[in-house]
Amino acid sequence: MAFKQLVAATMLGLAVMPAQAALNVFACEPEWADLARALVPDADIHTATSAQQDPHYIEARPSLIAAMRRADIAVCTGASLEAGWLPALISRASNRDVQPGKPGLFFTAEQVSLHQPHDHVDRSMGDVHPEGDPHIHLDPDRLPVVVDALADRLVALAPSDENAIRLRQRQWQVRWKLDTARWRQAADNLGGLSVAVQHSTFGYLLRWLSVESAIDLEPKPGLPPSASHLSDVLSDPALARVKLILIATYQDERPARWLANQTQLPIEVLPGTVNDQPETDSLAELIDHLIDRLAHHQKAADHG
Numbered sequence: 001m002a003f004k005q006l007v008a009a010t011m012l013g014l015a016v017m018p019a020q021a022a023l024n025v026f027a028c029e030p031e032w033a034d035l036a037r038a039l040v041p042d043a044d045i046h047t048a049t050s051a052q053q054d055p056h057y058i059e060a061r062p063s064l065i066a067a068m069r070r071a072d073i074a075v076c077t078g079a080s081l082e083a084g085w086l087p088a089l090i091s092r093a094s095n096r097d098v099q100p101g102k103p104g105l106f107f108t109a110e111q112v113s114l115h116q117p118h119d120h121v122d123r124s125m126g127d128v129h130p131e132g133d134p135h136i137h138l139d140p141d142r143l144p145v146v147v148d149a150l151a152d153r154l155v156a157l158a159p160s161d162e163n164a165i166r167l168r169q170r171q172w173q174v175r176w177k178l179d180t181a182r183w184r185q186a187a188d189n190l191g192g193l194s195v196a197v198q199h200s201t202f203g204y205l206l207r208w209l210s211v212e213s214a215i216d217l218e219p220k221p222g223l224p225p226s227a228s229h230l231s232d233v234l235s236d237p238a239l240a241r242v243k244l245i246l247i248a249t250y251q252d253e254r255p256a257r258w259l260a261n262q263t264q265l266p267i268e269v270l271p272g273t274v275n276d277q278p279e280t281d282s283l284a285e286l287i288d289h290l291i292d293r294l295a296h297h298q299k300a301a302d303h304g
């Protein structure tokens, strides 16, 4: 390399290289990428799944294994949500920093108490997992606990970034508190609403809003709706209270469409997690959007 080029490259390097290499984060689900981005926006964040995918069942593709191999920390839900794919991914990546019991593997569901044992059925193993419902990512009260624990873990892994991480943690908590106050107000108008769901994807938020999940299209958590279960649903007295069928974008719409045809109930197909749409590309915006849609149907039912 000519001297002039060397000087130019060195100066460029000085100008663009941060003091320390940015953290490399592997997020199992988009909601945890959103929290990681809030705390360490300069990090290199790889998200394993999208709102269009069922987070219980994905393939440990080579690109995911490579991303896991590069990671300083993997942020996943745990409580067996990823039991069908994460252990294989961790083992194939053989990243010694991201292993059970190491600081580089962070499970959000382990930071909070969980609602009822979920009996998560793992289709590949025919297994039942007793930890509780792992779908905590839309719970206004649990997320601040997760953020504090995640901030602690990130500080432990990148102590030189402590001040910046703590500042962003405080900013996130202040904003979330204001958002939560607004959601609390909205919840006052939603109490008494009953919906039919498919799986507990929105369960923590619905419960927080005092919206009843009166019907589940799944016969058992993790088992796809069957014809016999759907016919049971049709004769379930709880169906009379239902004002809306609410499913997530990654779910098969056919059972919900069938029930809507039988009952004339409206359907909402909403993102189960953050996606790249402007109204739903952060957890706070997604919760706003979900509450808006529920309020719309509550109003329509009142005036119907």
Ligand SMILES: [Zn+2]
Pocket: 056, 081, 120, 134, 135, 199, 200, 221
């Ligand atoms: Zn689940």
